[in-house]
Amino acid sequence: MKELHVTPISNGTVIDHITPGRALDVLRIIGITGKGLNSAVSVVMHVPSVDGGWKDIVKVQDRELLPQEVRKITLVAPRITINIIRNYEVAEKYRPATPDEVVGLVRCANPNCITNKEREPVTPRFAVVTRDPVRLRCRYCERELDDVSPHLM
Amino acid sequence: MGELLGRDIVSIHDLDLDEIAHILDVAATMVPAARGQEQRPLLHGRILAELFFEPSTRTRLSFESAMKRLAGQVINFGELSTTSVVKGETLADTVRMVESYSDVIVVRHPQEGAARLAADFTTKPVINGGDGAGQHPTQTLLDLFTITQRKGAIGGINVTIVGDLKYGRTVHSLAVALSRMGASLTFVSPASLAMPTEIVEACRNEYRKGNGGSVRMGSDLESFISAADVLYVTRIQKERFPDPEEYRKVANTYRVDVELLGRAKGSCIVMHPLPRVDEIDPAVDETEHAIYFDQAFNGVPVRMALLALLLGAIP
Incomplete structure (x- = not known):
């Protein structure tokens, strides 16, 4: 099977397990409009998730999210996992909780x-x-x- | 049950069942004074400020009557057109000004959430006298008081609510409160004015806790009338319809008359928050079923109870 490649990022953030269909909302929340960018952004929509469902993924090179942005994302995609990548390695991985x-x-x-x-x-x-x-x-x-x-x- | 002294009563959800029961018990003791048959100068020297940003007859007069029956004073800003509100003052500023002139504040406002906002800006107790299509907790309390007075207990009875269940602000909080207390509910309305799903779900959630109540819905009042212990009638409000033709279609869907009540239990009581238009035939007024004018009177002892409790005149 031919694999579809999404460029790995060297440093930045992978937002995984986004509710399918919500990737563009996530981009809007983190302020990515496609203009004025100097680094790579990958958006993967509607791919199989390990739990048998579907998910979207957003990868942003050279960017770590602000706590306020993460809180907002949990309101449109409550099951996200945040992976912080440093030098191609997952330096930190967590599942942010929706606030009370x-x-x-x-x-x-x-x-x-x-x-x-x-x-x-x-x-x-x-x-x-x-x-x-x-x-x-x-x-x-x-x-x-x-x-x-x-x-x- | 918490202490009621100094509390804000913005939503019926601010009160637990024990607190509601306590307010209704105190209200029962206020009835003779509310009728002027005895003196209870519990709030002598205390001042109620009325911030009414939209017209109201019953709520305003019954709050004034309640405060004065307890020997308290009432201040208000008269015609809205003469106040600083028309100069663009925010509600927050109006409340901060008025709190220094009074001990308790009643807010009625055309926008939902106004009373909660007012409560955020004052340490004095705030009572919601109706916020837009939102909450009107003192109406709910007086409805519960009226049912308790007539039926003894609320658990186990059937309350049939008919009319505009979509927009009618009084019926949403009443329905949820009744479901918490174990009354079974029947919602009767045209499909376009049905009880909002979130209210029906909130009632079902209460029943899932096992208090024995249940909910039924339909549009044919005749098929439900024989089971009703309480028939709560609401007006279909013309002003809620953007299209007059849509209003005309549903306007006279329900008319409670003597013939219909002939099929009801003899003990069935008919309630209405008033004002009524055509939904209850005036001939019903003469029957034992009609209690809507007593219900309107009950606004006074219930509001007396609430004022006395919030101001600490009664524990």
Whole structure:
């Protein structure tokens, strides 16, 4: 069988076990638009996962993620594994947990929620109702949000 | 059960079942004073600030009556058009200003979550008097009080809720509270105004804990009427429909009249948060079933209980 090669990275981050279909959301969260890049980014979509399902993978050369970015990614892809690569070796590998409370990362989907009112000094705050799939409840209007991606701040 | 002194009552979910039971017990003791038959000057020298950012009749008048029956004072900003709100003041700033003038604050606001935000900006207790299509916990409490008064207990009874179950803010928190207390629920509405799935699921989750209740749904009121111990009727609100034609289609779907109630249990009580339009025939008012005006009165003793508890006049 002919193998499809995705360039290994020498230094950087591999975000593995992304919920299938969410790779582009992950790129958006980490601010990769395709412009102004000086290093390699590989996006692998819909490949078999060891657990029998499917997954997406994102590899970013010369980049380690900020904790805030990792927290946001767990809201669209709760099963991710982060591999930090240094000199072609996996220097660190972890499965970040979805936080119990989501503060200042997501806007409420309810347009009539007070947190969407201009000038009110309020940071959107959500309780995590379920982790996989991610379901959030607004602390203010109590509406539940099940597709977080369009509402990320 | 936690201490109610100083607490915010923003959502019915802020209260556990023991706390709800305590509030209802205290409310029962307030009934004679709420009727003016005895004096209970428990809140002499205390001030309630009403921040009403949208019109309200029953909620506002019953809070004022409740505070005054307990010998307290009420302040409010009168016409909204004369306030600093129209100059662009934020709700957060309005609350920070008003907290220095009062001991307890009631907020009614057209946007969901407003009362929670208000509570974040003051150390004084905040009561939600209705936030947009969101919560209205004192309405839920007075509904629970009315049912308890008439039925003795809530566990095991059947409450049939009919009308606009999608947009009606009072029925969502009422349904969840009733399911926690073990009442069985029947939701009757046109398909386009059905109870939101998350509310139905929240009720089912309560029943899974084994309190014996169950939930049924349908659109034909006649087929459910004979099982109802409580028939809770809501208005289908014209202002919620962007298209008048859509409103016309469902507007007169349900009309509770004497003939329909002839098929109900003799002990079935008919409740309505008011105002009603055409959904209950005025001839029903004369029957033993009709308790909606008593229900409206119950807003006073329930709010008296809550004010006295939050301000520490009663433990």
